[in-house]
Amino acid sequence: MPESSAGQVGLPCTENSVTARAVETTSDTEAFVRCAYDFVRQVGFEEARRAFHQDERWNSGPTYAFVTGLASEIVVSPVYPGREGGHFGVVVDLFNSDLFQDSARIISEFGQGWIHYSFLDPQTGLEEPKKAYVIGIDWEGSPAMIGSGIYRRDLPGSCHREQVNAAILNADGSDERLEEFVRCAALEVETKGLFATSVLTSDPRW
Amino acid sequence: MFVFGLNPMTGAVEFSPFGDALAGLNVNALAGGRNLAGVGRAFGETYWYLNAPNPATGVPGRMVVFVKLVTAQGVPLLFGSGYFPND
Numbered sequence: 001m002p003e004s005s006a007g008q009v010g011l012p013c014t015e016n017s018v019t020a021r022a023v024e025t026t027s028d029t030e031a032f033v034r035c036a037y038d039f040v041r042q043v044g045f046e047e048a049r050r051a052f053h054q055d056e057r058w059n060s061g062p063t064y065a066f067v068t069g070l071a072s073e074i075v076v077s078p079v080y081p082g083r084e085g086g087h088f089g090v091v092v093d094l095f096n097s098d099l100f101q102d103s104a105r106i107i108s109e110f111g112q113g114w115i116h117y118s119f120l121d122p123q124t125g126l127e128e129p130k131k132a133y134v135i136g137i138d139w140e141g142s143p144a145m146i147g148s149g150i151y152r153r154d155l156p157g158s159c160h161r162e163q164v165n166a167a168i169l170n171a172d173g174s175d176e177r178l179e180e181f182v183r184c185a186a187l188e189v190e191t192k193g194l195f196a197t198s199v200l201t202s203d204p205r206w
Numbered sequence: 207m208f209v210f211g212l213n214p215m216t217g218a219v220e221f222s223p224f225g226d227a228l229a230g231l232n233v234n235a236l237a238g239g240r241n242l243a244g245v246g247r248a249f250g251e252t253y254w255y256l257n258a259p260n261p262a263t264g265v266p267g268r269m270v271v272f273v274k275l276v277t278a279q280g281v282p283l284l285f286g287s288g289y290f291p292n293d
Binding site for chain 2: 095097114157
């Protein structure tokens, strides 16, 4: 377990430099989790729990810090506050093993790392790939992990036509939507070769 | 340090500088049966945290691996490398 995590990916843990709202990349996520780890050590469990729920620095839109016990205890969960104190139990995802057992193995043996998993998005009904950076932490005497997840719609396992398409880009002309659109189109070319050009020029999706 | 290629459907080693030493090795078997090759296919690139034999010494140890899904002459391949962190 790291004594101090701040600065390991080049960002100081100040109020204005590492916030949930600013997290966009995997490097941002890693810095965010390292700062959340340091924050717990600085302010203690009670204040950290409150802040992870209520402060925009730690909880904004899809980005938030969570704490989960290595036996799948729901310790701090801004998205499932009513389930805190309970357990996730056995969660076998698309990759054929218990997500929390695998996470506990990584924390126990490596101390920290990226957890890649799938989850059921209640909005789309689709099993989506998601990844989270986690660091092992002793939470009130129990082994746990503190982490934050990042969701991408432009991975080989995502890129669903109902989520990434020209109509959505037209409606939301942001850099994020544009990058998703191009990455998913590039995946079409990677997998289909030049045959993709006919699809890319005729399918209304593109 | 060395690079290797895996079959993205099965997780089996396709090539490595150690030839027969890693032949028949399947990455999915190194992580409690988790479908790590499937993780690589779904995410395009990923980290794996394994307990794997060090082909240089023959001794099993903790291994951090990064793999990237590539297509070489139409054939998909999980291309990667890893290191054994010091205990």
